[in-house]
Amino acid sequence: MTPETGPKLEELHSAAQSMFLHALDACDIGKAFDRHLHFDGTTLIRHPSAALKPVSIPLDRYKKVFVISFGKAAMTMLDALIERLPKKIHLRGVCCAPVTPKKRNWRIRYFTGGHPLPNEDSFAAAEATLKLLKRARKDTFVFFLISGGGSAMLELPRNQKISLDDTIAFHETLIASGASITEINTIRKYFSAVKGGRLALAAPEAEKLSLLLADVPLKDLGSVASSPTLPNQSTLEDCREVLARFHLLEKFPPSVRTYFESLSSDVAAETHGPIADEAFRHTQFDTLLSNHDFLNAARDRAQELGFRVVIDNACDDWDYADASRYLLKRFHELRAQHPRLCLLSSGEVTVQLGPQPGCGGRNQQFALASAFDLARYEGQPLVVLSAGSDGIDGNSPAAGAIVDTTTIARAREFHFDPEGNLVRFDTCPLFTALGDTIITGPTGNNLRDLRILLASRDE
Structure with a gap:
């Protein structure tokens, strides 16, 4: 992380979490x-x-x-x-x-x-x-x-x-x-x-x-x-x-x-x-x-924060890895046109668990898969958040996680093997160590998941 990108990444982290929490509050x-x-x-x-x-x-x-x-x-x-x-x-x-x-x-x-x-x-x-x-x-x-x-x-x-x-x-x-x-x-x-x-x-x-x-x-x-x-x-x-x-x-x-x-x-x-x-x-x-109410509340908050918002729910019910590849490809294409971009995607992705999965859930699995893509853009302010409206992601205490272009490097500094964590469906320990889990506790609601992809650059 460079001195120039650090504050921008922090601002995007804050913005993504603000959108998610605003959407939860709006769906009272x-x-x-x-x-x-x-x-x-x-x-x-x-x-x-x-x-x-x-x-x-x-x-x-x-x-x-x-x-x-x-x-x-x-x-x-x-x-x-x-x-x-x-x-x-x-x-x-x-x-x-x-x-x-x-x-x-x-x-x-x-x-x-x-x-x-x-x-x-x-x-x-x-x-x-x-x-x-x-x-x-x-x-x-x-x-x-x-x-x-x-x-x-x-x-x-x-x-x-x-x-x-x-x-x-x-x-x-x-x-x-x-x-x-x-x-x-x-x-x-x-x-x-x-x-x-x-x-x-x-x-x-x-x-x-x-x-x-x-x-x-x-x-x-x-x-x-x-x-x-x-x-x-x-x-x-x-x-x-x-x-x-x-x-x-x-x-x-x-x-x-x-x-x-x-x-x-x-x-x-x-x-x-x-x-x-x-x-x-x-x-x-x-x-x-419904999930539409949840998604639209996040959209409204993103617009308040000055983002150009695009909604793409095409990958609903896709495998998490396919959904990550699809959304990030669309994200990179769109951010080339819009300096301050928010790509929103709602619904749920699927995972096919191995015989002994670790601690995590589909949102953290999607987030870690996305982090590998973002790692190729070191120095650029790019953030992905994926979390569930019920506040529970799989068998973990988290609702989801947030990643950026530094996530993979930081995980290795903490002596994690992120590729192994992904394969073992054991993502929560990694995100917990990095301080990048999204923790809300059970929300008493359930309107599916929300994925938020943010980019911000000087025009």
Whole structure:
């Protein structure tokens, strides 16, 4: 680092982190509730939007109101709803979140679900949810508060003979497969007793409103927590194709492999037909926040800081190395034209884990891969930040990491082998030693990942 580039790099580090943190703050869940919903007495008013008509729902016409909240943002969403819910409402519910609150609402059963792998509470929460929904009739209104991470946190196999250990191995295999989140969730929908619309089917007569925090592209809302309350748009043939393409059957535990090999068209029929049609006719949904909100907030902050902003989400669901190569090629082309450039990219990249991965996650993996490219431009003020909106990157305590043209050299000075760290998926120790991890702690939100590429030079 030269005396000239040092201050510029520090300024870009600060700018990138400012964009990320501003985007997190802008996507406050309470504010999102108020933009979409409000209560007039005991009547729920859903505000109109480009996609949805205004709706008024008099909750006092229902004897019972249930709330089922699960996913990484389950606690935040539940608290926001209860704060706004009229006190006269007779409420009961289930909440499955990464942590349980110190102060519990006696009307809610709380569970600490596992993520990225299910745990005992994931099973217990699913069983409690199905038991509660069986009590729902025409006199019942159900709020479903659904956020990313719910696929693991609320889980129960359709085949009760499949154990928790085998279910964990099933999820672990999917995560390490290199398949996209949409492909993974296609398989989960045919495995689970609570996915692919089955929660809605558990209370077919009740009126239901699903409020989503979308950690998937808006065109694929069915992938949020593997579509527990929306119709399953995939087919059994889709499921079999993904299983075959990633050679998954031979990697599954025997009980799971036998289950998928014996699947028939009956499983798909469960989510179709008159009962399913009735259940989904009584189901509405609204997207409170999405990755677009997160991305646009970062864009606004970048523009405030004087950057020319370009957005490129083409590499969503790509392998992390391919995504890094693509975005950096685009970045170098654009910065030749714009002296102060911010290239933003949202969504998620994929990783195919080795047999014994270290500590890290897809964001730190992307960042370290990008650092090798930036090292070729020593002396130039270039920075890349990659971090997740949930504040958790893989199995590490970090949300992600930030790199620049000096990262690789500094890592070697600390006696790291950055190539080895990349291959072993062991990136967090390196970034921690350099002081370049992004630490937020769990945010109570989940709107996918954000990649920020910054350049600044004198004209």
